[in-house]
Amino acid sequence: MTEQVGRYDAEDITVLKGLEAVRRRPGMYVGGTDVRALHHLVYEVVDNSIDEVLSGACDRIEVIIHGDNSVSVQDNGRGIPVAPHPTEKVSALQLVMTTLHAGGKFDRSSYKVSGGLHGVGVSAVNALSAWMEVTVQRDGGLFRQRYERGVPAAPVTRIKSAPNKNTGTTTRFLYDDTIFVDVAYRFDTLAQRFREMAFVTKGVFIHLVDERVKPVPREASFYFEGGITSFVHYLNRNRTVLHPIVHAEREVDGITVESALQYTDGVAVSEYSFANTIHTVDGGTHLTGLRSAVTRTINDYARKNNLLKDKDANLSGDDTREGMTAIISIKHPDPQFESQTKVKLMNAEVKGLVEGVVSEALAQFMEGHARDAKEILAKCLTSSRAREAARRARDLVIRKSALESLTLPGKLADCSERDPHKTELFIVEGDSAGGSTKQGRDRHFQAVLPLRGKILNTERARMDRILDNNEVKAIISALGSGIGDTFDLGSLRYSRVIILCDADVDGSHIRTLLLTFFFRYMQQLIEEGHLFIAQPPLYLVKTGRTTHYAYSDEQKDQLLHSSSAKGSIQRYKGLGEMNPEQLWETTLNPANRTLLQVTIEDAADADRTFDMLMGSSVPPRRRFIQTHATDVQYLDI
Secondary structure, X not given: OOOOOOOOOHHHOOOOOOOHHHHHOOHHHHOOOOXXXXXXXXXXXXXXXXXXXXXXXXXXXXXXXXXXOXXXXXXXXXXXXXXXXXOOOOEHHHHHHHOOOOOOOOOOOOOOOOOOOOOOXXXXXXXXXXXXXXXXXXXXXXXXXXXEOOEEOOOOEEEEEOOOOOOEEEEEEEEOOOOOOOOOOOHHHHHHHHHHHHHHOOOOEEEEEEOOOOOOOEEEEEOOOOOHHHHHHHHOOOOOEOOOOEEXXXXXXXXEEEEEEEEEOOOOOEEEEEEOOEEOOOOEHHHHHHHHHHHHHHHHHHHHOOOOOOOOOOOOHHHHHOOEEEEEEEEXXXXXXXXXXXXXXXXXXXXXXXXXXXXXXXXXXXXHOHHHHHHHHHHHHHHHHHHHHHHHHHHHHHHHHHHOOOOOOOOOEOOOOOOHHHOEEEEEEOHHHHHHHHHHOOOOOEEEEEEOOOOOOOOOOOHHHHOOOHHHHHHHHHHOOOOHHHOOHHHOOOOEEEEEOOOOHHHHHHHHHHHHHHHHHOHHHHHOOOEEEEOOOOEEEEEOOEEEEXXXXXXXXXXXXXXXXXXXXXXXXOHHHOOHHHHHHHHHOOOOOOEEEOOOOOHHHHHHHHHHHHOOOHHHHHHHHHHHOOOOOOOOO
16 A cells, blocks of 8 residues: 655745744754753854954953843954945844854954854854843944844834944843753852863953842852963862973964873873864864874883883883863864864864974973873872783673673662663662662663662772672663763663762762762763653641651741641651652652752863762861851761
């Protein structure tokens, strides 16, 4: 039987005009419609102001989140041209704001380097905004134009005269809430991004204000003369460093390469790459060049100084980067990014340029600082030995699993469903809570893995010690996806991995230890949205003949005050105090429960936080506790 095929004629071809394509497919231009894409709208506008900084025409940027959730970005750059375009016969301002691939960045007469070379950034923001208003000061006047969902509401209008010496652009926009639904700007997310911008753009002052906070707005300012050297110092301020920062900067064929690196006594690697001040979160050719330079230079030094014998294998890239904090920033007249969201740099020629600049600087440093060089080499050799021990331990686990036909941990109560897209694993604190969870769960799709005590603090341990910890091995075996370099998301046995801990100090500590482990060694699990935190109730509140569960002190008080009957309260000190039916009703049942999805807003900020909370340095952790603890008896981190 043949299915009826619909007609396909000339009139079926749809042509999207102007900015309509952006509104139809926002993911192609800003990466989606979630909170990350919402912040990307602000970044696109601020990137234009940063381009003015790179041209030498701007040194101050002010970003304000207004009370109505609109955002304004003001700079003291040259101002967007407002005169009629010679061929398009409309104001250049209107052309830039309403036409994709229109701007002053496609040739090098106006901008030597720029982050906005795709030319769709600010026009895409305009298309995705309920309204936008742009005010330009230049040519002796103040000019303004308003747009509604990307369409000009009126021509560009000269409001008044203004001094020629004052120039700049102010862009204010309100995102379209029919596209971005149930999202809101986060001050800390924006602040972290602007801090990075100020680090990689020496001499710019960025001021962020949040007027939604009453009665006094929240503010933050960023200005760093030291550039990326200051950035490395900032990232390592809670760590014990092994040597001074190694900095290099050179311009080759119109491309500026700048790097800064420093080793610490930790095991975590902190690498961040930037192209024309834009954080390329997926790296690219500049990060590849940095890594190659470090590995090659350290191996060359080790062989030259007889620290590696002829029979010894070269140190691997992982060996030479353990404990390293490094920033690579390039400024390129024609950067090629993987997509409009600019997460990965693709220019092939950059790898060799970066490798040459970084290799020369690191080699000179090591030759001139013999004691520091020996400390770096000692750390790399120790890392190599530990990595080899970890490899043997991992191979042993693999061979053992093969011999035992992939036997799962004995403490794991698995589910009957075999489709990983339909299953979930609860990692539960303690055997008592594990017993209640096993009885209360739906055995068809819910698995339970009880942990005995606190797992190893993986922030302070190398892989060989981690693989020797029974609780960590049980998690790795249950998930089936490997760890670290061998992590394979395709082998994950459960679509949801849910941390279920008591609502007390020990539970908070165990949850933090687990989050540290997943962040450091299974980060893709978090990035792809598979990690969650369960929210069991804190109280059982009985008023008269009715029973309610309260998940916070505020909710408990509200329940008590809203009832005329006398109330009684039971505080759940641990999950083991709840019977299986209560645990199912409140925490396990997908129809009733609340899960918090774990996300990574910014890798640099998350890296700093985990290092501060779980690293070896005590004073920063003490300061954090003293600042954030509202109750000395209970601190939920």
